[in-house]
Amino acid sequence: MSAELEMIRVYIMGRAYEVPAGLTIMKAMEYAGYRLVRGVGCRGGFCGACATVFRRPGDYKLYADLACQTTAEDEMYIAQIPSVPAERAPWKLSELEPEENFILALYPEVARCVACNTCSRACPQELEVMDYIQAALRGDIAQVAELSFDCVQCGLCAMRCPAEIVHYHVGQLARRVYGAYRAPQAGHLAARVEEIESGTFDQELDTLQQMSRDELVEAYRKRDVEK
Amino acid sequence: MADQVRLSKVALSADFARRVEELSGQSPYRCYQCGKCGAGCPFAEYMDLLPSQVLRLVQIGDERVLDAGAPWSCASCLACEVRCPRGVDIAKVMEAVRLLSLRKGRTPFAVDEAASRRLPQIALVGITRKMTP
Amino acid sequence: MNTILYYPGCGVADQARSMEKGAREALTALDWEMQEMSRWNCCGTVYSLATDDLMRHVGPARVLARAQDAGQERLLTLCSMCYSTLKRSEQFLTADRERLDRVNAFLDDEPDYRGGLRVVHLLELLRDEIGYEAVQERVVRPLQGLKVAPYYGCTLTRPRAAGVDDPERPTVLEDLLTALGAEAVATAERVECCGAYLTASSPDVARRRAVDIARAAIAGGAELMITSCPLCQYNLDTRLAEARGSSDLRVPSVYFTQLLALALGGDPAVEEHEIDPLPVLAARGLSVEVKA
Secondary structure (H helix, E strand, C coil), rough: CCCCCCCCEEEECCCCEECCCEEEEEEHHHHHCCCCCCCCCCCEEEECCCCCEEEEECCCCEEECCCCCCCHHHEEEEECCCCCCCCCCCEEEHHCCCCCHHHHCCCHHHHHCCCCCCCHCCCCCCCCCCHHHHHHCCHHHHHHHHHHHCCCCCHHHHHCCCCCCHHHHHHHHHHHHHHHHHHHCCCHHHHHHHHHHHCHHHHHHHHHHHHHHHHHEEEEECCCCHH | CCCCCCCCCEEHHHHHHHHHHHHEEECCCHHCCCCCHHHHHHHHHHHHCHHHHHHHHCCCHHHHHHHHHHHHHHHHHHHHHHCCCCCCCCCCHHHHHHHHHHHHCCCCCCHHHHHHCCCHHHHHHHHHHCCCC | EEEEEEEECCHHHHHHEEEEEEHHHHHHCCEEEEECCCCCCCCCCCCCCCCCHHHHHHHHHHHHHHHHHCCCEEEEEHHHHHHHHHHHHHHHHHCCCCHHHHHHHHHHCCCCCCCCCCEEHHHHHHHHHHHHHHHHHHCCCCCCCCCCEECCCCCCCCCCCHHHCCCCCHHHHHHHHHHCCCECCCCCCCCCCCCHHHHCCCCHHHHHHHHHHHHHHHHCCCCCEECHHHHHHHHHHHHHHHHCCCCCCCEEHHHHHHHHHCCCCCCCCCCCCCCCCCCHHHHHHCCCCCCC
């Protein structure tokens, strides 16, 4: 570590900071002195808590990504979106009829989609968000479920949408209904439920319940881990 | 303009007529009030004003037309458009009146959630677009 | 086998699948095949009538750009609302270079739309390219004696510049029916709107329109109506069935594509109706099975 740190200048929430090159936006913010309480979570790109928007010098485009997954660049303008104000429509899975037009009934703003594709361009997961909203419009919940499967619910799509759609809630609704009513039942799940109900694991569970804390820790350490 | 004579108690606005003209791309002053539009309109019987009366209020700049129900009974079917002897695309004037009304914050109606579950989506997209300012 | 790029639209892809099934069956019999666009979005359903919302043309422009990028000079539609919205947007964009450039600049994630794509309705393909004589030659189950009222609705023929036929005196559906051996019945309401999307905001207006249209069809002696739009079909079936006092006005409706498929020996893909068309067909010796 003889060489000096290469520094870059970034603008966070409108103020300039010198930070080492190569950090993620999240780490650059922390280096700059921000103590992140909201807008931070798993730090691994899975939880979707750290939505951020930024611009690069000489480029009109407004980019959106996860702060924990994006490298800070020199002269980058950065703002955090620690929370996306959006209502999840009230619904109960058991009361939804998959044949009905439930998506448009619960989220009528889906009908306002003008196919501008801004949502897809904002998606850190690189999902075809507009395509799943369009599929939702035509009631194709299988397609919505498939195209939105990797959504991390960061909400950046909803922040950028000129039609004020809350895409990630729509995708979640479609996935839940698809999973409950349309997806093929998993054979291994049924078999395992059968095993549980017939008492296959009762003895093992009883043994666990008798164990002391130390014995449990020891058993946990020695467990078989399947890769 | 300070000495203009008011013929009506209602405030009339040339700006309003101009705004409708801009937004519709149609000159309301081409209309000579023959009434052919309303005579053939499948929705005239559900309207509080005939299409020609909507045109008339626009011509004189009477913004009370923004509160009329008639533009919301218009389905943009263009029966009037193909029949107008003066070549006025009345549906575009109706659209401009609807938009100006929406942009003033008026909400003509709400689509019932339970009912919309059974409607074809093209009906919902159509009505939603018509209610988007 | 001739092929043509095809845009289904949301209605046809969902509750109006029988319209597409009928079209596919019929076109197969005529050595034509519709190739669905690999990606498509809603056309917007209603063409924007305002001068200040270019944004509403983005959806149609995206469809047109993708069709052109697929090397096509034309794009087929079945639904008359999609036909009208796409065709009018196409005309709007192609007519003004500056406008087209603005939309292309916004659509920087698509290849540029260069203008000039022809949006074609299936009725135009049948009448102008395949030809009704050729259709007539392929008829294997003539619709002999069937009295059918064509219902045009609005967007198939209006506005004139984006219609498939004369807006006041169209014959494209009557001529098709004649080619299929059916009897086309003239009715007073054939080009008058069914209420379209007002069915969502004012269902009672749609019901009363359906009653007026059905009454005119019956007065003309029709036993069946044909439509070219999923929204007309919904209003003439569901809204008519719901309407008070419609018990003696229960004239069924099917898509024109379904009758075409039936006459050409294919499956007319009749699904569940509020007002069942099967008895009418069966009475003319045209029994068909309903697919589950």
